[in-house]
Amino acid sequence: MQINSIILAAGLGKRMKSKLYKMLHPVCGKPMVGHVLDLLEKIETKRKVAIVGNGADEIKAYLGDRAEYAFQAEQLGTGHAVLQAKPLLENEQGVTIVICGDTPLVREETLREMIRLHQESGAAATILTAEMENPHGYGRITRDEQGLVTGIIEQKDCNESQQLIKEINAGTYLFDNHKLFKALDRVTNHNAQNEYYLTDVIGIMKADGDRVIGYCTPDPSEAAGINDRIGLAEAEKLMRDRILRKHMINGVTIQDPAQTYIEPDVEIGQDTVLLPGTVLKGKTVIGEDCIIGPYSEIIDSTIEHGGTVKQSVLQEATVGEHSHVGPFAYLRPGARLGRDVKVGDFVEIKNSTLGDNTKVSHLSYVGDAKVGKDVNIGCGAITVNYDGYKKHLTEVEDGAFIGSNVNLIAPVKIGKGAYVVAGSTITHPVEEGDLAIARERQTNKPGYAQLLRNRIKARNSKKD
Incomplete structure (x- = not known):
């Protein structure tokens, strides 16, 4: 059975x-309309048509060629919006x-499940409904003795008995x-709002x-x-709880869910532990047996099996x-860090690869560099990669030792097993x-x- 879809995305959202246009407000890091399109892609809908109006350019810029578009120049109701896809x-x-x-x-x-029921029943329409303890504001679902839907009654049109109905129209349909x-x-x-309601289609089909x-x-x-x-914050909490629950069911330990934030596209392996304050965003992939946190933010990065990230920030990085x-x-x-690499406190790595067993333990900057295996980079060492106009490459080959407070002025190469003593500023290759x-x-x-101290004291006294 072919499945098509229509996304109603033309409302102004006053x-x-x-x-920011309403449909582009993020829920767990992704615009709400993006979640809807992801859903339709997962069930492999053949054609996806977004009805756009207000904010059309912004919606198109975000969704791109993932959808087709129909423009609703005037917002004349949900029925009118769907008609634009005809x-x-x-x-x-x-x-x-x-x-x-x-x-x-x-x-x-x-x-x-809606699709399955729709096919098995031979229905012309299937409505997503929900039961709510407080259904005020929602259209009520009425059913006959066989449980078939007989209509949708809007809140303003409900009589006293119909207001007691707890099953409501959730606003998603199959036709x-x-x-x-x-x-x-x-x-x-022909109604008080002078609008064309999609819900009227139900009555027409029944007739x-x-x-x-x-x-x-x-x-x-x-x-x-x-x-x-308010609704945005509530949706954020509900989705975040769903995401956390999914990972815990799949074997991830989350010590304090209330202080853990995970976006929907993040993947996490079994027996990984997330400590309080962990924030995982974008397309981040965490392997098995990792320890993440406390208070770490990881964006679009990969942490391979057994990796540890403590109180750090990673963006578009890979940890072996x-x-x-x-x-x-x-x-x-x-x-890009290899296997068994150590990057310690107050170290910054940018656009650089570090080979297996290499250590940059503290207070260093490595940028635009290719560092081999078993290299030690001492405290305060930096690659001087920028000359004011262009970034340059630093190469450090396997087994080299870079002492503390060393400046490597790029472009420069440190050969295999070479030793650069502390406090050096290196401007030429080391073989x-x-x-x-x-x-x-x-x-x-x-x-x-003491002579120097006396001179300084005398000079300061004259200034006073």
Whole structure:
């Protein structure tokens, strides 16, 4: 069965009170409409049409060619919005999902179950519903003795008995594609709002003798649409709790879920431990048996099996197996650590590779460098990679020793097994096995310390 989809993404979202278009407000690091499109891609919908209006350029810039677009020049109701997709979809076969771009909490398993029920029942429409203890503000679902949906009654139209109904319309639908557009042509705007309602399609289908069913989700949060900053915060918490629960079920220890933030595309292996304050973003991949945190932020990075990251920040970096980062290290884009590497406190690595068993233990900067295996880089050593116009490469081959407070002025190469003594400023290549010394010869002046103090004291007295 072919599956098509329509994403309703044309609303202005005035209640967000924001310069950012509503559908682009992030939930767990990803714009809400992005979550919806991800969902539709997971169930392999053939055609995905986004109905855009306000903020159309921003929506298109974000979604790109992942969707087709239909423009709703005037917001005349949900039925009118769906009708804009008719030129693109009216001749397609199968079913069409209609879903709002501000409902990021709808789950893949829910849509799959709706599709299964829709196929088995031969329904013209399947409505996602939910039961709520406080259904105020939502359209109520009415059913007949066989459990088939007979209608959707909006809150303002409910009588006293209908207001007691707890099953509500969650705003996601499956339709027989041909019947959807046939019914939409008959929807009118004869109502108080002078709008064309998608829910009127249900009544038209019932009048035609078509079957309409409802699938009541066990998770009422899937019905939540985000209309303001309060709803945004609530959705953020609900999604974050889902993500954390998924990882814990899959074998990840999260010591304090209330202080742990994980975005939806993050992958984590079994027996990894996340300590309080851990923040994992983007396409980050954490292997098995890792220890992350406390208070580490990792963005679009890979930590291989057995890695440790303590109180550090990583962005677009790779940490090899059993390597140790931190505390208080910063791995910037392009940092690539091999196996059993140590990057210690207050070390910054940028656009550099460090070979297996290499150590940069403290207070150093390595940028635009290629560092081999078994290299020791001492405290305060830096690669001087920028001349004010261009970045240059530093190469340090296997087994070299870089002493404390060494400056390597790029472009420069330190050969295999070479030794650079502390305090040196290296401007020329050091060949394999050589010892490099590049510092002023020390001069001691006996008794001069007190003489210098006296001169300084006298000079300061004259200024006073």
